[in-house]
Amino acid sequence: MENYRVIEVKEAVRANNDRRADELRAKLKARGQLLINLMSSPGSGKTTVLARTIEALSGEMKIAVMEADIDSDVDAAAISATGAKVIQLHTGGMCHLDASMCEQGLDGLDAHEADLIVLENVGNLVCPAEFDTGAAVNATILSVPEGDDKPLKYPLMYQVCDVVLVNKIDVLPYFDFDLDACRANVEKRHPGARVIPVCAKTGEGMDEWYRWLRDQVAAHKA
Amino acid sequence: MENYRVIEVKEAVRANNDRRADELRAKLKARGQLLINLMSSPGSGKTTVLARTIEALSGEMKIAVMEADIDSDVDAAAISATGAKVIQLHTGGMCHLDASMCEQGLDGLDAHEADLIVLENVGNLVCPAEFDTGAAVNATILSVPEGDDKPLKYPLMYQVCDVVLVNKIDVLPYFDFDLDACRANVEKRHPGARVIPVCAKTGEGMDEWYRWLRDQVAAHKA
DSSP: OOSSEEEEOOOOOGGGHHHHHHHHHHHHHHHTOEEEEEEESTTSSHHHHHHHHHHHHTTTSOEEEEEEESSOOHHHHHHHTTTOEEEEEEOTTOSSOOHHHHHHHHHHHOOTTOSEEEEEOOSOSSGGGGSOOSOSEEEEEEEGGGOTTHHHHSHHHHHHOSEEEEEOGGGGGGSOOOHHHHHHHHHHHSTTOEEEEOOTTTOTTHHHHHHHHHHHHHHHHO | OOSSEEEEOOOOOGGGHHHHHHHHHHHHHHHTOEEEEEEESTTSSHHHHHHHHHHHHTTTSOEEEEEEESSOOHHHHHHHTTTOEEEEEEOTTOSSOOHHHHHHHHHHHOOTTOSEEEEEOOSOSSGGGGSOOSOSEEEEEEEGGGOTTHHHHSHHHHHHOSEEEEEOGGGGGGSOOOHHHHHHHHHHHSTTOEEEEOOTTTOTTHHHHHHHHHHHHHHHHO
């Protein structure tokens, strides 16, 4: 038997989403829990980043995870292996999560003890950016093989993101990816957004991400 | 001045989409024009595959292209450089194209002489799969860095696809990607779907894709 639950989450009326997201954010802030909405294209490495982050930080903070997928349990099984509390959210074909779906997930997760809760959103650079989930922080991963022009082509995703992890930097020699151009493209969409080059597989650069995350968690409890 | 037009396309009422798609498909069939709907994640290599295909086949058939993007003209500019007739469709934030938007694009493209028309859809593995564009053939690209599990995680995309190009096989040594597992995952979603491993950058494997495409164009005229 798998040691995570699977629940189906349903979308609420869109007009109410911003209000519900604000309410959820306030509720989590009052509890001192930091919710991060982790987004990216399919295959950018969300789950690998998350598994490595849990491994590195679980000794110093309690981390719980909501895995949102259209249909499969592949990611929940992977995260479950780290020992973190995890729930699989099935969106029933839906391409994104809204604040109501996120709240249904939090109810199912039942992780009042967690300092950090990560929502791994559906792999999609378009729709998830349009819906406020109630998270305090939006993070996106851009992997080197996708190209440095993605902030130009998917503007809203980069506008709403507070931090961009440039993942798979171990394969930089094999791709036409210009890190400076990437930084400039992100800056164009969201001036001041933090860009952190990493390789979740080898661990390169991950310390900067952990530091950033620790600061966010601490600031949220203050 | 760029030698392509840019038009804004608007979505129709969803209930009518299947009927409009069937009508569009019949109209194109009557003209002997093959419309291919090319889909994938952001950064899988749709534009590179397309540019190389035009270069290889433009001596033997007339090819025209509709580039659908949320906002930018990056791809239309790249395809325009091949000399092919191209139009940029802006979806105004929309994550997919439906049959009506596709038809607006075809009207703007005005390519009655084309044997093959390629619609490069918005980079997204979720929403584009839900909307019949009126294309005779659905193609998707799965790039090696994304992982061989994508057909498990984005089921509908692989159900609706007739052909899957596994792109960027030049970097197979640097990623944990199992081509046999990928084939099995595609077969699970769409029994009989064609899987063609390629590298659009180096040209490896592209001849099989060209042969497949030639056969489709010829069958469509028959």
